[in-house]
Amino acid sequence: MNVEERVPLARMTTIGTGGPARWLGRPQTLAELEELLRWASSEGFPVTTVGLGSNLLAADEGVDGLVLRLEGELAAASVKGEILTAGGGAANAVCLHRARSGGLGGFEFACAIPGTAGGGVRMNAGAYGGDWKTVVARALVSSPDGSAWFDVDELGLEYRRSGLDAHQVVAAVEFGLAPRPPDEIKAHVRELNAQRKAAQPVNRRTFGSVFKNPDHELSAGRVLEAVGLKGHRIGGAQISPRHANFIENADEARTADALALMAEARRRAHEEFGVELEHEVAFVGPIELPTL
Numbered sequence: 001m002n003v004e005e006r007v008p009l010a011r012m013t014t015i016g017t018g019g020p021a022r023w024l025g026r027p028q029t030l031a032e033l034e035e036l037l038r039w040a041s042s043e044g045f046p047v048t049t050v051g052l053g054s055n056l057l058a059a060d061e062g063v064d065g066l067v068l069r070l071e072g073e074l075a076a077a078s079v080k081g082e083i084l085t086a087g088g089g090a091a092n093a094v095c096l097h098r099a100r101s102g103g104l105g106g107f108e109f110a111c112a113i114p115g116t117a118g119g120g121v122r123m124n125a126g127a128y129g130g131d132w133k134t135v136v137a138r139a140l141v142s143s144p145d146g147s148a149w150f151d152v153d154e155l156g157l158e159y160r161r162s163g164l165d166a167h168q169v170v171a172a173v174e175f176g177l178a179p180r181p182p183d184e185i186k187a188h189v190r191e192l193n194a195q196r197k198a199a200q201p202v203n204r205r206t207f208g209s210v211f212k213n214p215d216h217e218l219s220a221g222r223v224l225e226a227v228g229l230k231g232h233r234i235g236g237a238q239i240s241p242r243h244a245n246f247i248e249n250a251d252e253a254r255t256a257d258a259l260a261l262m263a264e265a266r267r268r269a270h271e272e273f274g275v276e277l278e279h280e281v282a283f284v285g286p287i288e289l290p291t292l
């Protein structure tokens with residue numbers, strides 16, 4: 001079994017925090033992935049899949065289980081007809097590049113989402129009015145019992161969530177796209193990236209949106225701005241001065257610093273707006289926010 005021991009999760013998350021994974025497996029093929037899942041199940045280890053760690057907060061204590069990173073053919077992407085097939089670990093940038101070269105449009109909305117095809121399924125990632133639900137045809141989902149294709153309805157994709165359990169791994173995704181000239185795709189992506197750059201902290205270490213937008217006239221970012229949290233700092237983490245629904249690793253932050261900011265943000269949003277903010281960022285390892 002090809003697994004490494006005690007690998008720091010800080011290296012695998014875009015915010016750059018997190019203690020060690022007890023085991024790290026980097027399967028290159030579906031057979032290797034299924035073997036690792038059977039092994040973890042027989043040993044009783046919980047399994048967590050990490051994509052690009054771009055919406056992930058990992059406990060400072062680390063994760064007492066098997067962490068998987070999909071590589072090799074599980075991170076490749078190719079186009080056939082109007083279908084883009086991607087390994088669960090394929091970076092969105094790679095998927096977009098393949099789609100554009102193959103003259104397929106519809107995935108442009110993902111240009112500034114720095115994750116993977118599989119992470120996108122798990123989170124039903126989205127931007128600019130598009131999300132995974134609008135483009136996924138089906139996904140190959142692996143568990144210790146084997147692998148099976150789930151069509152888009154079976155994946156239970158809703159606003160920033162799916163119906164998949166933590167132990168289910170998205171091994172591959174088929175996206176149904178539509179013909180579009182590569183030059184048009186390029187121009188559209190350029191425009192979306194410019195919009196993003198104007199509004200969000202693009203050159204900082206963050207994990208994307210901290211909280212889901214609440215059922216309220218104000219977005220999570222606007223609520224947090226209104227309660228005076230822009231630029232607020234705890235330890236090495238700070239609420240972005242640019243966009244209050246982002247936490248930046250300002251200086252050797254720990255996950256505990258980010259969590260303390262999240263707890264403070266929830267407390268103020270609840271006290272001042274009666275809003276219960278729900279975290280969008282996924283937690284790995286023993287992490288909990290205080291109840292309100």
Ligand SMILES: Cc1cc2nc3c(=O)[nH]c(=O)nc-3n(C[C@H](O)[C@H](O)[C@H](O)COP(=O)(O)OP(=O)(O)OC[C@H]3O[C@@H](n4cnc5c(N)ncnc54)[C@H](O)[C@@H]3O)c2cc1C
Binds near residue numbers: 088117206
């Ligand atoms: C600068 C920045 C901008 C962002 N903008 C957006 C945005 O506009 N819209 C948006 O929706 N998100 C955004 N995000 C958040 C993030 O990029 C998305 O949620 C992305 O889809 C996460 O993908 P990932 O592969 O990095 O998943 P990770 O962060 O590694 O993991 C997230 C969750 O998915 C699970 N997971 C990962 N891979 C798999 C897999 N193969 N099978 C099963 N489960 C898996 C993990 O266990 C975890 O629960 C942004 C993040 C950053 C840093």
